[in-house]
C-alpha cells in the first residue's frame with residue numbers, strides 16, 4: 001500500500017433517497033440473507049426533501065471500523081452491517097488517488113479500517129424508511145470508495161442484506177424488488193421499472209403523525225407474521241404475483257386509476273396481514289411506550305379519517321384523485337394524480353388537520369412549499385378560512401383535528417443515489433477522519 005507513511009484519509013460522500021412501497025414487502029423466507037416471500041414495488045422519493053447523506057473513509061491510521069449516525073456513535077457489530085461490509089470488501093478493486101499519492105491494491109482493503117458518518121434529514125426509525133435510505137447509502141458510498149465494478153442491481157442485492165427495502169433505494173423512479181428463487185439470494189435484487197421523469201406529474205404528500213420510534217420493528221413484526229398468518233401465505237402466493245403485474249402495467253401506462261386502486265388495496269391488505277398475526281400488530285396506531293393511551297385511539301381515528309377523506313373525494317369524482325398507503329409507522333403517504341389534485345388535497349388536509357395554534361405554516365408544510373401557494377394558503381388565517389370540501393355537502397363534516405399531524409412533507413418521485421462533491425456536505429474531517 002503506497003502512501004502509508006503520510007497517514008492519508010481517502011473518502012467519498014453520497015446521498016441516497018428513501019422509498020415508499022406501493023406493493024408491500026412483508027415476510028422473509030430467509031432471515032439471514034433477507035429474502036422476501038413476495039416481489040414488491042416502490043416509488044423513490046425526491047432526495048431534495050428526504051434523504052440520507054453518508055461519508056465513508058479509509059485510512060491506515062484507523063484502528064477499527066466505526067460509524068456515527070446523526071452525530072452519535074453506533075455499533076457496527078450487528079450481522080446486517082457486517083454482512084454488507086464483508087460483501088463490499090470482497091468485491092473491492094484497485095484504487096489510486098494521484099493527488100494524495102495513494103495506491104490501494106484490491107487485497108489491501110481487507111486490512112484497511114473504515115469510518116462512516118451518516119445523517120438522515122428526517123426522523124430515524126419512525127416508519128419513514130430510514131433504514132432503506134441509510135443502508136442503500138452505506139453500500140453505494142462504500143462501493144464507490146472501494147472501486148467496486150458491480151452494477152446497481154448487484155449492489156442492491158448487497159444493500160438488501162442490510163435491510164430488505166434498502167435494495168429499492170439504489171434506483172430512482174419506480175422500482176421492483178424481484179424476490180428471486182435462488183437459495184443464495186443472488187437473484188433477489190432491485191430493477192428499475194421507470195425513471196423519475198417517466199411520471200413526473202405525481203405529487204406525494206406525507207402526513208407525519210408522530211416522529212417517535214415505533215414499538216414493533218419491521219423485522220420482528222414480519223417474523224411473527226410469517227410464523228402465524230395464513231393470510232400472508234395466500235397474499236404471497238395468490239395476490240401479489242397478479243397485483244405486481246397489474247402495478248407494472250399501471251406505471252408503464254401512467255394509469256392513475258389503476259395505480260390508486262392497487263396502492264390502496266395493497267396497503268390495506270398489508271395491515272390486514274399484520275392484524276392476522278398472533279399477537280396482532282397494530283402499526284397504524286401503535287407507537288412508543290411513551291405515548292399515552294388516549295393517543296393510540298387518536299392515531300386510529302386519524303388514519304381512518306385520512307382513508308375516509310380520500311375515499312369520499314375519489315368517489316365524488318369521475319376518476320380517483322388520490323391514493324393512500326401506510327407503512328409500518330404512524331405516517332400516512334398520499335399520491336395525488338397531478339399538481340391540481342395535490343393542491344385540492346392539501347386544502348382538504350389543512351381543513352381537517354389545521355396546525356396547532358403555536359405552529360407556523362412554514363414548519364407545518366415541509367418539502368415543496370410551492371403547492372401551498374397554489375392552494376392559496378399563505379398564512380394561518382387562510383387555513384382558518386378554508387371552506388369544507390364540496391363532497392361533504394349536505395352531510396355532517398368530520399370534526400377538525402387541530403394539532404394531530406406534526407407536519408406534512410410535499411414531495412415527488414425522485415432520483416437514485418448520487419456522489420456529492422460539495423465539501424460542505426462531507427460529514428468527516430478530511431485530516432482526522434472523525435466526525436466534523
Ligand SMILES: Nc1ncnc2c1ncn2[C@@H]1O[C@H](COP(=O)(O)OP(=O)(O)OP(=O)(O)O)[C@@H](O)[C@H]1O
Pocket residue numbers: 052069118119120123124125126127128129130131132133134135138165217218327328329
Ligand atoms: N443513515 C443510516 N445509516 C445506516 N443505518 C441507518 C441509517 N438510518 C437508519 N439506520 C438503521 O436503521 C434502523 C431503523 O430502522 P427501522 O426499520 O426500525 O426504521 P425505519 O427504516 O425508519 O422505518 P421503516 O423501515 O418501517 O420504514 C436504525 O436503528 C439504524 O440501525
Ligand SMILES: C[C@@](O)(CCOP(=O)(O)OP(=O)(O)O)CC(=O)O
Pocket residue numbers: 020021023024025026034040131132162163164165166218219327328
Ligand atoms: C412495511 C415495509 O416498509 C417493510 C419494510 O421492512 P424493512 O425493510 O425495514 O425490514 P427488514 O428487511 O427487516 O430490515 C414495506 C416495504 O417497504 O415494502
